[in-house]
Amino acid sequence: MSKTILKAENISKQYRLGLVGTGSLMHDVNRWWHRIRGKEDPYLKVGAVNDRSAKATEEYVWALKDINFEVQEGEVLGIIGKNGAGKSTLLKLLSRVTSPTTGTIKSRGRIASLLEVGTGFHPELTGRENIYLNGAILGMTKAEIDAKVDEIIEFSGCEMYIDTPTKRYSSGMTVRLGFAVAAHLEPDILVVDEVLAVGDAEFQKKAIGKMQDISSGEGRTVLFVSHNMVSVQSLCTRAIVLVNGKVDFEGSTANAIQEYLKEATTDGYSSKLFLDKSNTVKNKGVELLSAQITNGEPDKADDPIRIDTKILMQCEILVNDYNRKINIGFQFLDDSGNILFTSHTRNAARDHLNSKGNGKLLFKGIVPEKLFNEGEFYVNIFVVEDSSDVLIKLTDRMKFTVIPMAKKFGERMGKSVGVFKTDFEWMVQIP
Amino acid sequence: MNTNPNNESWLYEISAKRKVIDLNFKEIWQYRDLLMLFVKRDIVTVYKQTVLGPLWFFIQPLFTSVIFTLVFNSIAKIETGLVPAFLFNLSGITAWNYFKVCLMGTSSTFRANAGLFGKVYFPRFIVPLSKVISNLVKFGIQMTILAGFYIYYISTGADIALSGYTLLFPVFLLLMILYGLGAGMIISTLTTKYRDISLLLTFFVQLLMYVSAVPYPMKALTNSSYGWVVAYNPLAYIMEGFRFILFNDGSLYFDSLRILFIALGGVVLFIVGLALFNRTEKTFIDTV
Numbered sequence: 001m002s003k004t005i006l007k008a009e010n011i012s013k014q015y016r017l018g019l020v021g022t023g024s025l026m027h028d029v030n031r032w033w034h035r036i037r038g039k040e041d042p043y044l045k046v047g048a049v050n051d052r053s054a055k056a057t058e059e060y061v062w063a064l065k066d067i068n069f070e071v072q073e074g075e076v077l078g079i080i081g082k083n084g085a086g087k088s089t090l091l092k093l094l095s096r097v098t099s100p101t102t103g104t105i106k107s108r109g110r111i112a113s114l115l116e117v118g119t120g121f122h123p124e125l126t127g128r129e130n131i132y133l134n135g136a137i138l139g140m141t142k143a144e145i146d147a148k149v150d151e152i153i154e155f156s157g158c159e160m161y162i163d164t165p166t167k168r169y170s171s172g173m174t175v176r177l178g179f180a181v182a183a184h185l186e187p188d189i190l191v192v193d194e195v196l197a198v199g200d201a202e203f204q205k206k207a208i209g210k211m212q213d214i215s216s217g218e219g220r221t222v223l224f225v226s227h228n229m230v231s232v233q234s235l236c237t238r239a240i241v242l243v244n245g246k247v248d249f250e251g252s253t254a255n256a257i258q259e260y261l262k263e264a265t266t267d268g269y270s271s272k273l274f275l276d277k278s279n280t281v282k283n284k285g286v287e288l289l290s291a292q293i294t295n296g297e298p299d300k301a302d303d304p305i306r307i308d309t310k311i312l313m314q315c316e317i318l319v320n321d322y323n324r325k326i327n328i329g330f331q332f333l334d335d336s337g338n339i340l341f342t343s344h345t346r347n348a349a350r351d352h353l354n355s356k357g358n359g360k361l362l363f364k365g366i367v368p369e370k371l372f373n374e375g376e377f378y379v380n381i382f383v384v385e386d387s388s389d390v391l392i393k394l395t396d397r398m399k400f401t402v403i404p405m406a407k408k409f410g411e412r413m414g415k416s417v418g419v420f421k422t423d424f425e426w427m428v429q430i431p
Numbered sequence: 432m433n434t435n436p437n438n439e440s441w442l443y444e445i446s447a448k449r450k451v452i453d454l455n456f457k458e459i460w461q462y463r464d465l466l467m468l469f470v471k472r473d474i475v476t477v478y479k480q481t482v483l484g485p486l487w488f489f490i491q492p493l494f495t496s497v498i499f500t501l502v503f504n505s506i507a508k509i510e511t512g513l514v515p516a517f518l519f520n521l522s523g524i525t526a527w528n529y530f531k532v533c534l535m536g537t538s539s540t541f542r543a544n545a546g547l548f549g550k551v552y553f554p555r556f557i558v559p560l561s562k563v564i565s566n567l568v569k570f571g572i573q574m575t576i577l578a579g580f581y582i583y584y585i586s587t588g589a590d591i592a593l594s595g596y597t598l599l600f601p602v603f604l605l606l607m608i609l610y611g612l613g614a615g616m617i618i619s620t621l622t623t624k625y626r627d628i629s630l631l632l633t634f635f636v637q638l639l640m641y642v643s644a645v646p647y648p649m650k651a652l653t654n655s656s657y658g659w660v661v662a663y664n665p666l667a668y669i670m671e672g673f674r675f676i677l678f679n680d681g682s683l684y685f686d687s688l689r690i691l692f693i694a695l696g697g698v699v700l701f702i703v704g705l706a707l708f709n710r711t712e713k714t715f716i717d718t719v
Contacts, residue, residue, distance in 0.1 A: 015717060028624075092716070096445055096552035099713040104446040115550045124476045133472060136465035137551055165479070 003108070005221050006071040006094075006189055011103030013064040013089050014043070027059075063089045064245045067103070071189075076222045078236030078253060080229070080260045085242040087225045088193065091115060094223060095191050109188025109221065112139050116193070118178025123167035127158055127177055130166050134181045148184045155206075156180035176203055183210045189221045190214065211235060229257050229304075230374045233403045254403075258304045261401055269378070269399035283383075283391045285320035289360065291381050293400040296366050307374055307421050308405050311367035313343070317383060320358045326391075328363045329382035334419050335375060343367070346387055373421035374404045453709045458554050465553060469561035474568055488572045492528060496520040503646045511648060513590045513680040518580055523645040525577055526673045529570040530607045530666065531636055536562030537615025538632060541623045541715050548716055555712040556705075559616060563608055581677075594679040602690075603673045609697030610666060616704030620711040624718045643667045648674075648681050665693045 016027075031041055043060055064086045071077050081087050092098050093105060095113030120137040121130045131152055135145040145152075153162055156177045158169070166174055192211070212235065214220050226232050232239060232253060239256035241249040249259040261271065272292045275281055281288045295303045296310030305311055313330045329344035345363055378399050383392035459466070478484045496517055503509045504516035511519040537559040541548070544558055585591065622629040642660045644652075644667040652658045661667045668689060675685050 092549075093445065095550075097549055098716045099445055099447055102447055104444050106441040106444050108440070108442050110442070111552075113551060119550045120547050122472055122476060124479045125472065129472075129475075133468050136462070136468045137547070137553060139462075139553065140464075141461075142464040142467075 003073045004070045005073045005108045006111075006223075007106045008067055008069050008094075009104045009106070011064060011067045011090075011093060011100040011105060012062060013086075013093060013098075014060050014101040015063050017059055017061055062245050064093070064100075067247055069240055069247065069250060071221060071223065073221055074219045075238060076224060076236045078232040078239035078256065079223060079225045079242065080227070080232055080239055080256060081242035083227075086245040087242055088115075089245075090242070091191055091193055091223070091225055107189065110139065111189045111191060112185050112187035113191040114138075114182045114185075114193065115191070116178075117182055118174055121166055121174065121178065124165055126165055127156075127162040127169070128153075130177065131181055134178065135184075138182065138185055139187065140185065144186075152180045152184050155183060155210075157203075172203075179203075179207055183207070183214070187220075189223065191223045191225075193225050208234075229260070229401050229403055233257060254304060257403060258302065261304060269397060271398065271400040273394075273398055281392055281394060282318075284385075286324075286326060286383055286385075286391050287318040288381070288383060288392050288394060289316040289318055291315045291379075291394070291398060293379060293398065305400060305402050306405055307372065307402055308369050310369045311372070311400075313363075313365040313367065315363045315381060317361050317363075318359070319361055322357050322359070322361070325386050326361065327384045327387065329384060330365065331380040331382065333378040333380065335378070337378070340377075340419060342382075344382075344384070370421060370423055372402045373418055374402050375419070376401050454556060454705060455554065459556060459560070462553055462557055466557050466561050466564070469557065470565040470568070473561065473565035485572065488569050489576050492521060492524050492573050493576065495524050499524065499646045509647045509651055514674070514678045515584050515589050518577075518584050518589075518591075518678075519648075519674065520646060521577055521580060522674050522677055523670055525570065525573045526603075526607065526670055527640055527643065527645045528573070529566060529604075530611045530669075531640075532566045532569070533563055533608060533611025534615045534618075534636065535632070536566065537612055538618035538622065538629070540616075540619045541711065542619075542626075542629065545716065548712075556708065559612055559619075559708075563612060567604075591678040591680060593677070596676040596679065596685075599672075599676050602694075603669060603676065606669050606694060606697050609694075609701045610669070613697065613700030613702075613704035616708040617700075620707040620715075623711055623715040639666065644670045650681070665696050668693055 027043060031043065034041060067086075067090065069077075079087050079090060091113065092115070093100050095111060095115065097113075097115075118130075118134060120134055122133060125133065128149070131149060132142065132145050135152075136142070153159055156173075156179075158173050158177055161169060161173065166177070169177070208231065211222075214222065222235075224232065224235055236253045238251065239253045240247050241256050241260045249256055271294065272290075274290045275288055292312070292314040293305075294301045294312050294314070295305050296312035297303070300309070301312065303309070315328050315330075317326065317328070319326055327345045329342050331342040332340045334340055343365060345365070348363075376399060378396075380396075381392070381394040381398065382390055384390050478487055481487060483490070499520040500517045503520070504511065514522075540555070540558045540562075548555065581591075618628060618632060640646075642664055644661055644664075649661060649667055649671045652661050671681065672685055672690065675681055
């Protein structure tokens, strides 16, 4: 039976909005006056919900509100959420950097937090001296570091510069050295922020591999915070989704990611677009109603899109005459904005549409499985008449995420490079 | 999952509740290597990339003593009793400097380390403690200079000598630490939210030196109308006492009851400082 190693009970964290000034001094005095009379802090009763984009109406905000969760020994718990959902605040509380306004966190093990690599590096000290300093700051003893220092130097790949002050290092080398120290920590519970996306490609691969070893091979309990669904999917056994400072979902990683992707429309992008009267797009009697990219497997439209699932493209338009020759195009782009390909309905059978009248038209298309590699993809939508006249062009609105296939622990992790992930048939023979 | 409440043996809890004094010696002991590395960092980085290296630890007190001797003794004609003026100033400055760096070093604990404290937990008290220890090393180095001049002046016939009181040296050192650390911790907590104080501090410490009997013996001010400022300043007694135990001269205010009171004041200041420090370390990162 697994044992609860960390338990968060009703933790909340309140922050003050705006500047510290004479107003805050008045509040401090008022708070102190309430306390000496044995009364409750008057400012705990107020506080807005942590919704970044809403207008600030109160002076206090609950960055986290009534968070409850438990972590079992050996578990890798992912914490996902939009910017400002309270992820980093939660990490700060867990790593004892600051204490919660209310509630308790109970732990059975030593927590080491990795909110940043190279914490406390002193530029004047050499690489080796900084390994000792940084290691000690992260909670290692000198004897532990002595035992590992050669391994750390080798992992960092900075052997030549190890007795040079770190102020002479390139930023990448500093990060490598910092991560190398952190990767050799052996706490009971490791708290990791998104520090994996550092260094060059070679080092990223090394870092993710090491994270994998830590969590699966060594049976360490890890709390992992990230926006990167791909690394969450590959590292975590369970995940919680934070929305506006509250736990919105807790459960399996796949379900949590799906829940998160439903929420993740922060940057104005969405995988499901519904246009109503307020933001309608129309031109020459054609109106775009909705466009969606979803999981294309039967009855699984709400599941996240994986490499090995089909993808359903859907688009609904309103047309003033069914006889018009309207075509739809889905243009796919990678996350740097390069156009990958465009799929359109030009060749779709449409004879049965030869009817008079007007109304809605629904276009559906299937992208075969194992086409896209894991990652984020952007979609532009075109509505075209007579194969040449572009009526509507919708860009910078749609995005979807492809997550890796479900993997067992022990399989090779890490992303294979490239945009596509197609199975090719190969053979080798003696002719 | 634990259903049995008796089985809930947690290693630690993080909550809003706090004890008034929360000094976990066991934890500080666990982090002793960090303490030593901080000490090493503070000492080593000062003279990295300098030609004179650790010699700089000597130069500053020597120059200040020369200037004080010129201004206060040659020009202002302040009498230093049996002790040669230069030696008098050197000893006062060495002691005062130690108190000053303890105070200044500790008072900037939270602001100077905000980046570090915002990312990693370790017992925060380690930082002021490391300042006290690393400055103790510098103090030790400066004491050897003092010893050198001491021997030189004796050989030239100055009427000064060590006495039984010299054994009280560690007591006076501890008093300087208690006052420096205590006041420093109080100031460090005040500066986290309201930064005005840190701007005042440099100015304040400079003034404090002149009312703490550093460049003059206490008796030089007994008949002055501002004498009470010095008479009620425990630091003045510490500085005066420090010179007394070294030179066995100028014993005007040296009695055990007074020292006991001053020690008591130091302990109270330290405890108040520690209590405030404990209160602040939990959440200062939200307000700094």
